[in-house]
Amino acid sequence: MNPDLTERQRRILARLVGEYIEQGEPISSSWLAEHSALGVSSATVRNILARLEEHGLVRQPHTSAGRVPTDSGYRFYVDGLLGARKRQRLVPELEARLRRAGTVSDLLENASQELSRASHHVGFAMAPASQTIRLQHIDFVSLDGRRVLVVVVATGGQINHKVIEPEEEQDSAALHEAANYINHEFSGLTLHEARGAILEQLRQERVVYDVLMARALRLAQTGLEDVGSEETLHVQGASLLLDGLLGELADRDRTLDTLRALVGMIEEKHRLIQLLTQYLEASGLTVVIGSEHSHPDFHAFSLVASTFQDGDRTGTIGVIGPTRMRYQRAIAVVDGMSQAVTKALEGQ
Amino acid sequence: MNPDLTERQRRILARLVGEYIEQGEPISSSWLAEHSALGVSSATVRNILARLEEHGLVRQPHTSAGRVPTDSGYRFYVDGLLGARKRQRLVPELEARLRRAGTVSDLLENASQELSRASHHVGFAMAPASQTIRLQHIDFVSLDGRRVLVVVVATGGQINHKVIEPEEEQDSAALHEAANYINHEFSGLTLHEARGAILEQLRQERVVYDVLMARALRLAQTGLEDVGSEETLHVQGASLLLDGLLGELADRDRTLDTLRALVGMIEEKHRLIQLLTQYLEASGLTVVIGSEHSHPDFHAFSLVASTFQDGDRTGTIGVIGPTRMRYQRAIAVVDGMSQAVTKALEGQ
DNA sequence: ATTAGCACTCTGAGGGTGCGACTGCTAACA
DNA sequence: TGTTAGCAGTCGCACCCTCAGAGTGCTAAT
Numbered sequence: 001m002n003p004d005l006t007e008r009q010r011r012i013l014a015r016l017v018g019e020y021i022e023q024g025e026p027i028s029s030s031w032l033a034e035h036s037a038l039g040v041s042s043a044t045v046r047n048i049l050a051r052l053e054e055h056g057l058v059r060q061p062h063t064s065a066g067r068v069p070t071d072s073g074y075r076f077y078v079d080g081l082l083g084a085r086k087r088q089r090l091v092p093e094l095e096a097r098l099r100r101a102g103t104v105s106d107l108l109e110n111a112s113q114e115l116s117r118a119s120h121h122v123g124f125a126m127a128p129a130s131q132t133i134r135l136q137h138i139d140f141v142s143l144d145g146r147r148v149l150v151v152v153v154a155t156g157g158q159i160n161h162k163v164i165e166p167e168e169e170q171d172s173a174a175l176h177e178a179a180n181y182i183n184h185e186f187s188g189l190t191l192h193e194a195r196g197a198i199l200e201q202l203r204q205e206r207v208v209y210d211v212l213m214a215r216a217l218r219l220a221q222t223g224l225e226d227v228g229s230e231e232t233l234h235v236q237g238a239s240l241l242l243d244g245l246l247g248e249l250a251d252r253d254r255t256l257d258t259l260r261a262l263v264g265m266i267e268e269k270h271r272l273i274q275l276l277t278q279y280l281e282a283s284g285l286t287v288v289i290g291s292e293h294s295h296p297d298f299h300a301f302s303l304v305a306s307t308f309q310d311g312d313r314t315g316t317i318g319v320i321g322p323t324r325m326r327y328q329r330a331i332a333v334v335d336g337m338s339q340a341v342t343k344a345l346e347g348q
Numbered sequence: 349m350n351p352d353l354t355e356r357q358r359r360i361l362a363r364l365v366g367e368y369i370e371q372g373e374p375i376s377s378s379w380l381a382e383h384s385a386l387g388v389s390s391a392t393v394r395n396i397l398a399r400l401e402e403h404g405l406v407r408q409p410h411t412s413a414g415r416v417p418t419d420s421g422y423r424f425y426v427d428g429l430l431g432a433r434k435r436q437r438l439v440p441e442l443e444a445r446l447r448r449a450g451t452v453s454d455l456l457e458n459a460s461q462e463l464s465r466a467s468h469h470v471g472f473a474m475a476p477a478s479q480t481i482r483l484q485h486i487d488f489v490s491l492d493g494r495r496v497l498v499v500v501v502a503t504g505g506q507i508n509h510k511v512i513e514p515e516e517e518q519d520s521a522a523l524h525e526a527a528n529y530i531n532h533e534f535s536g537l538t539l540h541e542a543r544g545a546i547l548e549q550l551r552q553e554r555v556v557y558d559v560l561m562a563r564a565l566r567l568a569q570t571g572l573e574d575v576g577s578e579e580t581l582h583v584q585g586a587s588l589l590l591d592g593l594l595g596e597l598a599d600r601d602r603t604l605d606t607l608r609a610l611v612g613m614i615e616e617k618h619r620l621i622q623l624l625t626q627y628l629e630a631s632g633l634t635v636v637i638g639s640e641h642s643h644p645d646f647h648a649f650s651l652v653a654s655t656f657q658d659g660d661r662t663g664t665i666g667v668i669g670p671t672r673m674r675y676q677r678a679i680a681v682v683d684g685m686s687q688a689v690t691k692a693l694e695g696q
Numbered sequence: 697a698t699t700a701g702c703a704c705t706c707t708g709a710g711g712g713t714g715c716g717a718c719t720g721c722t723a724a725c726a
Numbered sequence: 727t728g729t730t731a732g733c734a735g736t737c738g739c740a741c742c743c744t745c746a747g748a749g750t751g752c753t754a755a756t
Contacts (some may be wrong), residue, residue, distance in 0.1 A: 028718060043730050046719065064718045064737040102495070102511030141485040141501050147450070151499055153489050159499070159509050163450030238586075239612040256590065263611070264587040270408070376749060395748065412706040625751050691704050705750080711744085718735100719745080725730080 033339030128305030464585030
């Protein structure tokens with residue numbers, strides 16, 4: 001990306017972005033001349049900055065101000081960071097801490113919490129739906145009236161439950177038997193396979209003669225509908241979003257709107273899930289900066305995400321913060337955490 | 349409360365508070381003189397306002413501004429509203445809608461959603477811990493290694509699950525038998541009673557000879573620890589809190605801090621639960637206004653809450669918004685909803 | 697007790713000024 | 727040809743002043 005920059009231009013840009021991220025104020029040519037270790041005067045730096053501005057990498061908030069990175073400028077900076085990523089030393093420690101979690105859900109909750117804490121931004125962790133999640137155990141519990149509670153336990157300690165209302169009334173013993181039958185016949189299959197197999201059996205003629213079996217199959221069919229199709233998303237640190245406001249209170253109208261949109265997204269997780277799913281395909285670490293987002297509500301924010309593996313399932317973890325984010329730190333944290341999560345899941 | 353006000357003073361105050369809630373701007377003496385239907389001049393109103401100010405019911409943001417209610421002023425207004433509460437007509441409709449929910453958890457989720465939508469503030473619904481929640485069904489599922497997933501179904505479709513790691517390894521069949529035994533012996537008891545009974549049995553001598561039973565009891569003991577002690581809280585509409593900001597952007601330093609505190613609370617629900625539990629004792633509808641809150645973070649917000657009954661359990665629903673809130677509407681919504689929730693739960 | 701009238705206070709918008717921060721450009725220089 | 731010192735120019739911002747408008751408190755008359 002942007003290979004048509006001289007070495008000197010690169011160095012000035014990197015220094016500018018790095019410093020702006022720290023200070024949050026426009027960087028002047030004289031400051032860069034003093035601190036860039038290039039031994040050139042501010043006038044020279046001004047020339048360089050003019051070129052960078054032509055390339056759309058930096059801009060001036062107003063005529064007599066220093067330069068500020070554009071989203072493209074951040075992109076350049078981040079690409080530089082991604083190229084020279086460091087060894088992660090804290091992975092084993094993180095992994096050990098994550099390993100204490102009982103279910104996958106607990107583990108991801110911890111991970112998102114840790115991401116938020118370490119990055120000072122919003123941390124999230126998503127265990128995506130998977131065709132390959134397996135049915136481990138099913139249970140039917142009679143509630144009052146005809147209503148039946150279905151509890152589905154899937155691999156990784158993932159639990160779903162829902163209430164169904166079958167045609168006929170079911171007593172406890174019958175439900176128990178039905179669960180036994182289903183567990184015996186279908187556990188170990190993926191949810192997808194199990195649904196298929198159940199439909200298949202229902203179509204066979206034997207069902208007509210075996211009332212018990214028919215009942216079990218129908219319960220299971222209703223009970224397994226939809227289960228496992230929703231991703232689960234853990235989000236932590238939403239209150240930290242407000243800190244971004246303090247800094248950027250200048251153009252508050254736009255910021256406040258996007259902020260509200262973001263808080264809304266965090267509340268209604270399914271919208272956020274939809275958005276994150278886009279980036280799942282990109283393997284490894286992904287950084288999406290401001291206007292690179294397809295959704296306008298995200299133009300004021302950046303996303304640092306990475307995938308993790310749980311057997312053949314792929315999930316996503318990451319961090320959401322303002323475009324003026326400490327990318328270096330965020331990338332290190334997300335990278336380390338994704339490795340730690342993958343390893344912790346291997347052990348389970 | 350404040351019975352030492354003349355009728356005229358009351359009417360002026362009520363008009364002032366009502367109008368300020370609508371407009372959000374200080375109310376002048378001349379406006380009140382024109383709209384209070386008392387047939388007095390603005391000078392007279394000014395005298396009255398001076399008295400009200402002595403009582404601490406209204407205040408002036410600055411010398412040449414109109415009056416604004418203080419928290420005490422809101423209190424007076426709200427007490428008036430509470431005295432003359434209206435019949436609720438929409439209860440049956442709400443009730444019917446709530447009844448469609450499967451579990452109690454779903455129902456409360458719907459209720460909090462509806463509260464937020466109708467009041468335009470943050471809506472919440474809390475099913476508190478209870479000594480009287482009953483064990484309906486327990487299940488042990490073997491995960492990899494020694495780890496065992498315990499699923500506890502309690503009355504009202506409330507589900508808890510946790511992973512435990514017993515001393516000895518357990519195979520599937522043994523777990524199954526253990527669950528059967530526990531279900532047979534202890535289901536129907538409250539969680540509290542069940543825990544007691546299990547401890548009692550463990551102390552008896554028979555246990556020494558009956559390995560199966562001992563195992564079952566130990567699993568259940570570990571599995572039931574803590575279960576049902578946490579309240580569950582549903583919160584909806586956090587993004588609406590930001591709207592309060594737009595209006596009160598003036599004293600943004602304080603507001604922003606409290607806002608952050610509030611968003612944090614909504615994220616870390618246990619802190620909010622702690623706070624709400626205080627108000628549980630107050631039977632019926634409770635309104636807590638700004639500085640009446642014991643926690644300073646809440647001084648900028650008001651709470652309208654009411655309890656509902658689920659058999660002998662008591663839960664709380666309500667609304668959180670700025671002190672300048674449409675109390676009339678909020679009270680009606682919360683009142684109606686609490687009745688609807690109680691009725692919907694009776695039907696289950 | 698009420699009210700008209702008036703002096704007073706305070707806010708907030710509008711406008712002018714000067715300072716400081718940077719830049720872009722130019723001309724001299726290596 | 728690239729670099730730099732110097733300088734003029736631009737802009738934001740803090741500051742000051744002013745003035746109209748809004749609303750009050752007080753007083754004297756009814």
